[in-house]
Amino acid sequence: MDVHNAFLHGDLDEEVYMKFFPGFRTGDPNKVCRLRKSLYGLKQAPRCWFAKLVEAMKIFGFVQDYSDYSLFVLATNTARLHVLVYVDDLIITGSSIHVVNKLKHYLSSCFHMKNLGVLRYFLDLEVARSPSGIYLCQRKYALDIIAETGLLGVRPTTFPLEQYHKLAYAKGSLFPEPTRYRRLIGRLIYLGNTRPELSYAIHILSHFMASPQQAHWDAALRVVCYLKNSPGQGILLRANKPLTLTAWCDSDHAKCPSSRRSLTSYFIQLGGSPLSWKTRKQDVVSRSSTEAEYRAMADTVSEILWLRQLLPFLGIQVTAPITVYSSLSAIMLAANPVFHARTKHVGTDCHFIRDEIIRGTIATQHVSTTTQLADILTKALGQKHFEDFLDKLSVCNLHTPP
Structure with a gap:
C-alpha cells in the first residue's frame, strides 16, 4: 500500500512559523503563519509522519519491533500479520486474508491510501512466487544500468573482476567524469541487495570514488558487462x-x-x-x-x-x-x-x-x-571457482531456461 502525501499527516509538537506563500495578501505584512501540521520541506516532517503511523498501528493492536523499528507485528490466536514500512510505502503479509483486508480498511480510514495489490515490484526489487519459494531480483534495474552506460551491445563477461587485478596500484590518467563514476558505483551498491557475488567488486571499486582513474572506470564497466551476462540473476528464498x-x-x-x-x-x-x-x-x-x-x-x-x-x-x-x-x-x-x-x-x-x-x-x-x-x-x-561458488550461494537466474 502507498500513502498519498504522507508528510502532510504529521502533527507538529514544536512551534514552527512560516511566511505566507506568494500571492497571498494580508493587511499586515509582518504577520506569519503558525504550522499545526507538518509540510514537505520541514526537517521534522519524516519523524512526525512516522510517529503518526506508529500511533495508528498500535491502536489496531500491532507491536513495534525494537530490532527493526520499521517492522510491526500483530499476533493473535487465529492470525498473524507483519507490516514493513519504508517512508510512505507499506508491505503487508499475513496468515489470514480476512485480517489483511480488515487492516487495509482501517489504514484507509486513517490516511489517504492506495492499494497496489499483490507485491511484485518494490523499490526496484522484483518479486516472484512459486511453490519452491520466493525469488528476488533486480532485472529491470540491472538493464537500466547497462543501458545508461551504453553497453547493451557489448560482449558479456562471465565473472566481474580479473583474478589478479592491481586496481590499488593503478597509475594512469584520471577519469575525466568522476561524477559519472560515482553514480555508477552508487547504483551497483544498491544492486548488491540481491547480488551477493558482487560484494567484493563493489567494495574494491568504492575505494576510488574521490579520484577515479581510467583503469577504475574500465573495471567498473567490466562489472556492467558481467551484469549483461545475467541481468535477471537473484536469490531464491526456499520454501522447502x-x-x-x-x-x-x-x-x-x-x-x-x-x-x-x-x-x-x-x-x-x-x-x-x-x-x-x-x-x-x-x-x-x-x-x-x-x-x-x-x-x-x-x-x-x-x-x-x-x-x-x-x-x-x-x-x-x-x-x-x-x-x-x-x-x-x-x-x-x-x-x-x-x-x-x-x-x-x-x-x-x-x-x-x-x-x-x-x-x-x-x-x-x-x-x-x-x-x-x-x-x-x-x-x-577466476571463472571456474566463481561459477562453482554461485551454485553454493543459492544465487540463480529465474529468466534462464533450465
Missing part, C-alpha cells in the same frame, strides 16, 4: 528447507596495500537461502592472519545476535546453536580463554565470542578454503 541459521566468515589479511588493513566478509543463510552478507575493511590493522580471522568472526557473531532478536518477531524461533564456519586459528582462539602472548593486543571487544560459545548461542566449525562460502566475498576469483 528447515529454517535454521548458518553463518560463514572469512578474512583476507592485510588486503589493503595503503593502510594494510584486512578484509572482513560474512555470509549468513536461513534454511540454505541467502539472508545477510557483507564485505568491509576492518577498522584497525591486524598483526596476524589469526587476528584478522578472529575479528571477522566477531563481526559475524554481532550480525547473528541481531538476527536472533529479529527472527522470533517474525515467528521463527532460534533455539539451537548457530553454526559458524570459520578458519581453524580463529576457532582455537575463540574456544581457549588462556592468555596468549601473541594475541594479547587483540581488543577486548572481540572476546565476547567466547561468552556466546559458552551460552550456546553459536557453535564453531572448521571449513576448508574450497568450501568456505564467504571466500567469494574476500577476493576476485
Whole structure:
C-alpha cells in the first residue's frame, strides 16, 4: 500500500512559523503563519509522519519491533500479520486474508491510501512466487544500468573482476567524469541487495570514488558487462528447507596495500537461502592472519545476535546453536580463554565470542578454503571457482531456461 502525501499527516509538537506563500495578501505584512501540521520541506516532517503511523498501528493492536523499528507485528490466536514500512510505502503479509483486508480498511480510514495489490515490484526489487519459494531480483534495474552506460551491445563477461587485478596500484590518467563514476558505483551498491557475488567488486571499486582513474572506470564497466551476462540473476528464498541459521566468515589479511588493513566478509543463510552478507575493511590493522580471522568472526557473531532478536518477531524461533564456519586459528582462539602472548593486543571487544560459545548461542566449525562460502566475498576469483561458488550461494537466474 502507498500513502498519498504522507508528510502532510504529521502533527507538529514544536512551534514552527512560516511566511505566507506568494500571492497571498494580508493587511499586515509582518504577520506569519503558525504550522499545526507538518509540510514537505520541514526537517521534522519524516519523524512526525512516522510517529503518526506508529500511533495508528498500535491502536489496531500491532507491536513495534525494537530490532527493526520499521517492522510491526500483530499476533493473535487465529492470525498473524507483519507490516514493513519504508517512508510512505507499506508491505503487508499475513496468515489470514480476512485480517489483511480488515487492516487495509482501517489504514484507509486513517490516511489517504492506495492499494497496489499483490507485491511484485518494490523499490526496484522484483518479486516472484512459486511453490519452491520466493525469488528476488533486480532485472529491470540491472538493464537500466547497462543501458545508461551504453553497453547493451557489448560482449558479456562471465565473472566481474580479473583474478589478479592491481586496481590499488593503478597509475594512469584520471577519469575525466568522476561524477559519472560515482553514480555508477552508487547504483551497483544498491544492486548488491540481491547480488551477493558482487560484494567484493563493489567494495574494491568504492575505494576510488574521490579520484577515479581510467583503469577504475574500465573495471567498473567490466562489472556492467558481467551484469549483461545475467541481468535477471537473484536469490531464491526456499520454501522447502528447515529454517535454521548458518553463518560463514572469512578474512583476507592485510588486503589493503595503503593502510594494510584486512578484509572482513560474512555470509549468513536461513534454511540454505541467502539472508545477510557483507564485505568491509576492518577498522584497525591486524598483526596476524589469526587476528584478522578472529575479528571477522566477531563481526559475524554481532550480525547473528541481531538476527536472533529479529527472527522470533517474525515467528521463527532460534533455539539451537548457530553454526559458524570459520578458519581453524580463529576457532582455537575463540574456544581457549588462556592468555596468549601473541594475541594479547587483540581488543577486548572481540572476546565476547567466547561468552556466546559458552551460552550456546553459536557453535564453531572448521571449513576448508574450497568450501568456505564467504571466500567469494574476500577476493576476485577466476571463472571456474566463481561459477562453482554461485551454485553454493543459492544465487540463480529465474529468466534462464533450465
